[in-house]
Amino acid sequence: MPPEPLIARYRGLICDLDGVVYRGASAVPGSVETLNHLIADDTGVVFATNNASRPPDAVGEHLRELGLARRGWSVVTSSQAAAAYLADRLPTRTPVFAVGGPGVAQALAEVGLVPVGVRELAETHVTAVVQGLGVDVSWRELAEVAHLAEAGATWVATNLDLMLPTARGPVPGNGALVAAVQTATTVTPHVVGKPGAALLDLARRQLGTDCAQTVVCGDRLDTDIAGANAAGVDSLFVLSGASRLRDLVLAPPVARPTYVAADLTGLLEPAIRLEPVPDDLVEYAPDGVPHLHGDADRARLLRSVVTTAWAAADAGRVVCGDAQLWLRLEERLGLVPVQA
Secondary structure, X not given: OOOOEHHHHOOEEEEOOEOOOEEOOEEXXXXXXXXXXXXXXXXXXXXXXXXXXXXXXXXXHHHHHOOOOOOOEEEXXXXXXXXXXXXXXXOOOXXXXXXXXXXXXXXXXXXXXXXXXXXXXXXXXXXXEEEOOOOOOOHHHHHHHHHHHHOOOEEEEOOOOOEEOOOOOOEEOHHHHHHHHHOOOOOOOEEOOOOOOHHHHHHHHHHOOOHHHEEEEEOOHHXXXXXXXXXXXXXXXXXXXXXXXXXXXXXXXXXXXXXXXXOHHHHHOEOOOOOOOOOOOEEXXXXXXEEEOOOOOHHHHHHHHHHHHHHHHHOOOOOOOOHHHHHHHHHHHOOOOOOO
């Protein structure tokens, strides 16, 4: 019997978007085909994104334009996680200052709260604020968040991603704007996005699966994978987006995934868990440089490089951190570069 594919171990998939399914306007090769295969096979799929600026419907329309099946999946955003957090604590119709793109205001309205814009603050008393990313967020809005938070309003940040990848390169993310507000206050916001568990818990409730039946797929170790570990679910880290092989081999235990693959097609490959144990296909020299032995397939070599590095690091040995060395090794392994 051939080994079962990774996804066969689970009933539901929580999948990140940027760097996993698409990069900007283009799909990551193999991602849409893989997802359509899972959907046709009745695997539950929920896309969970820290990006709070767009409503789920807008995200969904982008996915359909890329060729994803019309139905059989859903989208949850950090705006929805923020709205759910406040809905559990505030009466219906409570005004909430909404900072960010249209996704923030829509999420609040969907749970029965009243989103309030900066121009309405002079006439509306608010006791809570949700701060998410938006291309038109102004200095005045950030100043009002600072004033309200310092005065005791509940301050919820959708996420703390410092950087947002775009077609033109990295730009400041919501975490950078939250940090700007924090410089003027003595308050720390409640954060609902990854690497916290709230967004992934919301996605799992939509799937109707328990932790053991769920796997998270993402391209960022500090958000997707650390979030999966915080939520108590297994994870697949893919090298088609932001975090690279160097990041993976140097990752602390809190950010280590259950599986690794070049891209989302790894869900259809044999399920082999990553464990920090030496492998005879890879040897780390005293200076921490990896040397590959044998002629195994890419997936086997990739796992060996990672698990042997983790074993060395956990034993107190040096693992080389030279970025160029790891980029060359990625090229040797035929891994997809970030801007492919």
